Amino acid sequence: MSSWGNLLRISIFGESHGLGIGVVIDGLPAGRRIDFEAVSVQMTRRAPGQGSAVTPRREPDVPKVLSGLKDNVTTGAPLCCVIENTNVRSGDYSDISNTPRPSHADYAARERFGEACDMRGGGHFSGRLTAPLTFAGTVCRQILADYGVHIGGHLYSVGGVADTPFDPVNLSPALLDSLSLRNFAVINPSAETAMREHIEAARQSGDSAGGIIEAAAVNVKPGLGSPMFLGVENALASLLFGIPGVKGVEFGTGFGICGMRGSAANDAFIVDENNHITTATNHSGGIQGGISNGMPIIVRVAFKPTPSIALPQNTVSLDTQQETTVQIRGRHDPCIAVRAVPVVEAALAMGLLELYLRG
């Protein structure tokens, strides 16, 4: 299903090549002013058309709010936002209904929905659906700001090129805020240069690159989340795996913790200079037993290389059940991770707001 949450209920709709895409957000607290300039910043970060590292398609992605706001203030009623599809070239996708693109949803979706499935441009599985997700998450993030929460992310690595990782103990809200304004979000400027080169090299050879996004939320109150299946990790993972291209999610030191001994991996409790209880290290990524402990919440998300590449690829003709090749035309990001940073931030905000609303 394309809906998520309980106190906060998010319902996303739309296809790449339909009239429009959008989202209904039910359960927003009333009386919160939405800053549409800040929304626009995030929509632009996610939108294509910002350089050769991303697709040359230009979509204005102007969110039109039909309900739930009065004078830009939430009324408590469901907020519906629609984004028109204005730049659709259906012809580019004529092949795919019969020859599923490798590592796209084409084949699996057809098994799921049959021939009625509309997979032009990826249909409802298109990365374009991250636009309403970004909108919804940005609204949530503004409400979380009232609780003091700051959220931001960066490209932890692209190909083999690594950015400076977050300091999981001393992670400043200011760093997250500044990253969250950047279209190519890295901490170390030289990493940007090297990552862009890596992506451009992939693009020029008709290929694509993967990447890892690291994101964080700071000033999250301790005691957020519930045991077992509604922990912070469960909630965030159930959202993050909804972003197209995600193949892995880890918190804190993540898979890296498996090679450590407990004496090194355990986060000792200390009393900090402000007499607050905190931890000396943060291998837990701010979450213990599924519940937040007040330390920065740290998550890393693995994005596969864009499956849409210009090189010809082997596939099967569904009509004839014979092997054949498919060549994907159209315009595609060589590295979806670049534009996915605001989407990951949005998912974090949605997940955390649901948990905050649970009190």
Add this chain to the structure above:
Amino acid sequence: MSSWGNLLRISIFGESHGLGIGVVIDGLPAGRRIDFEAVSVQMTRRAPGQGSAVTPRREPDVPKVLSGLKDNVTTGAPLCCVIENTNVRSGDYSDISNTPRPSHADYAARERFGEACDMRGGGHFSGRLTAPLTFAGTVCRQILADYGVHIGGHLYSVGGVADTPFDPVNLSPALLDSLSLRNFAVINPSAETAMREHIEAARQSGDSAGGIIEAAAVNVKPGLGSPMFLGVENALASLLFGIPGVKGVEFGTGFGICGMRGSAANDAFIVDENNHITTATNHSGGIQGGISNGMPIIVRVAFKPTPSIALPQNTVSLDTQQETTVQIRGRHDPCIAVRAVPVVEAALAMGLLELYLRG
């Protein structure tokens, strides 16, 4: 919350030191015979007391079914299973209410629930709660077997010691079945020896070790799952992060795919010798766009080192807000990953059955 699912609704209850633990499973199809010998095998795999790699506590963990079965056949009514707690030594945990154990849920849970929280032995956050989870998952697995699905897992790595990984393309049901009977589940026998040595070394130094479990399901029909937030990955991750100690979940090539180019990462469709459509590689782990494609579903789960170690650790006295140390007595596995293999398999079964029931 400790409940999960919609068509299949699992509700887990109990604390380490209460009268009993258990699970209610609502939504099971009627008319399915439960093989309690096979259940017992999985309960035993999960149970402590199988050697020095695991805790010396011995708990019979006999599941008593109160409802939902008639002559061992499901009736369609909710199945409730209770497991008594018979081997409780409360005295062992007298320290922890005031001095939270590092990287345990003690501190976070207290922030969540206040002083009323019962954290003796980890309370509701205890690894012991994986017993009813294993029971529920094993019941689900037996029902999935009617659809032809086989599930199994192994210790992918412990410390730096790696087992032979699954072949993601040619993964035989027989291998999964045989792994799923083993208490120390590895493919390569020499890996077991090295892993046991690594764990024993940790134990002898009062420390603990982490590990990665790789699990798989084969013969899963293509077309399982729904877009965005009810994909196979979302469903499984929302369960897997409910297992104590899990810090990361990845599917297919997972984080490793981020360093690949699309031309290498994409799974080309081919026609196999039986004239079925399949893929030449399986970096997707059997899931594309959140939907199964018929290939083996592969997941890897990161378990942190057991946070309960014998060495003294730094913590804070909640009463005095002063730093102090805590030494954990009691009996604990030096590597929780070992006994977590059947738990991961159980979580897979629960997640997949929910999706199968959705049709």
Add this chain to the structure above:
Amino acid sequence: MSSWGNLLRISIFGESHGLGIGVVIDGLPAGRRIDFEAVSVQMTRRAPGQGSAVTPRREPDVPKVLSGLKDNVTTGAPLCCVIENTNVRSGDYSDISNTPRPSHADYAARERFGEACDMRGGGHFSGRLTAPLTFAGTVCRQILADYGVHIGGHLYSVGGVADTPFDPVNLSPALLDSLSLRNFAVINPSAETAMREHIEAARQSGDSAGGIIEAAAVNVKPGLGSPMFLGVENALASLLFGIPGVKGVEFGTGFGICGMRGSAANDAFIVDENNHITTATNHSGGIQGGISNGMPIIVRVAFKPTPSIALPQNTVSLDTQQETTVQIRGRHDPCIAVRAVPVVEAALAMGLLELYLRG
């Protein structure tokens, strides 16, 4: 929340005086053709402007589908339908923000959402929100038709005037189909005349009238629904009480059964002329233990008199906390039950489809 369901997830949005209202329907089976002429019939039945028994406002209520359909066939992706608000006169409602209208949601909603609540024209509580509900239910009804289910309703009574009630045992699909095309749905034509007179008399005195709608579904398979909280009655009631103005819901003989003895109230099983098992009477309304038994499902729904009346009414000024009066201008149905028949039918369809999809 304005969303409902699990396998079928309906999310309704919009306010009376916003840009538009609509609904997202997630979980529709793929490959079903939607007949928009039939949809239009139901939208028109619900729409105002059909005579003096209903409000003279005319709203075209043309549903615009943004997603989820290709060539009018469901794709399996969420279907979003938007209806523009084109005939809004905000000035008519200037009083109500300070002087809550008796028996409207004004006061309760303000307590719920605070001053940010937008109650012009009833806001999100407006009867206008039954337009997307009717749309969604009509789509569901078309899918239910594939299972052979027929749904229809009529005005069981208005004021003291009663229509011929349904025969709960022999209820023909043809009768339901024909009622479901009528704007003023009664079985006995002379009842229409008397009801219209009753309503007109109320209108002319600046007042309003209540009514009871009886609706039914026939050819519903036996075995639909689940025990306790997901029975047919629970599911339908949880929807029906979402229609503005509903104060009671009863199934079968309903409250009337309380005065009967068991020997008269029990529905004896018989074998009918087609050798099918059926019941001689149908006091159960087709539902026993929450589960359908194959007999007609019969429900009656109590609608209160339109709270918007032309007569001056006592209320309180929220500013001054002093008693005062309010006079409601604007255009309102003297009897909302008349136009609510297709809405009740829609709710039935939504509820039954959710249960059918559960298998």
Add this chain to the structure above:
Amino acid sequence: MSSWGNLLRISIFGESHGLGIGVVIDGLPAGRRIDFEAVSVQMTRRAPGQGSAVTPRREPDVPKVLSGLKDNVTTGAPLCCVIENTNVRSGDYSDISNTPRPSHADYAARERFGEACDMRGGGHFSGRLTAPLTFAGTVCRQILADYGVHIGGHLYSVGGVADTPFDPVNLSPALLDSLSLRNFAVINPSAETAMREHIEAARQSGDSAGGIIEAAAVNVKPGLGSPMFLGVENALASLLFGIPGVKGVEFGTGFGICGMRGSAANDAFIVDENNHITTATNHSGGIQGGISNGMPIIVRVAFKPTPSIALPQNTVSLDTQQETTVQIRGRHDPCIAVRAVPVVEAALAMGLLELYLRG
């Protein structure tokens, strides 16, 4: 499903003739002391064996709490309560697997679950399942008491005999409290005499009687509930229809409001002697637009006559598909409404606590 709720998740299990029945309550706030004497009062009110108006079976119904409490205080972890079945006579029900009892769930359940369904004594559909429901509701009621909410109910009518109805405007907490201690809950003592005579007459002729329960909650804060599908009415109705034998639910003046004019039915706002905003009448039953307005919440629930009667009844042999008769032995209440008063109160408490927890 036999589970309900989101913030509060109730999962009921058990069959009439299994080892035990019970409930898991997840989401209870931590730190609340449970008064088990008060629980016992409600369990006893519901339990059979209190005189000729109810069944002579005696079941101690002692709830045994396995988890979620420490020293009778909620810990925040799921609370599981088990009630053993100690007084089972399976032989009494040998007929019913082949000859479904009229107006019981036997036939419908068999269509739903097939032959595996265990319908001895009504199986999971048995009225006995109201014991854990009463337990859960009583726990919820104790927590609601911290918010000042009082809940109580009475037999509004049995057969043609009516009790004094609630005054919907001036309804004292003391009256509700005192009713909630009574096994035969009526306001007017002479009504009890007449009702008992009516029931006894039915019983002596091998028959049964129906009844209506009126229940109320006072001191409920205004602003409880959410629009459309999570209003107070939706939430309560979705629970109340889960009680065996319920065929109708109405709020405030209910079906009676349909014959009124708006000018009489509307609840004018007034300022009371304490300068609080209230309403002069309460036809709305404390709920407008689905949201509480601070007035007493009033609900009436229709219970059908006990379907288990001693008289022989017509039914069908499922084996032979021939008509036959069935005679129900065993011990049954001649009027289930009598013992259902605490069950209705329990359902109210569960529904209201879920809404309170939503904030």
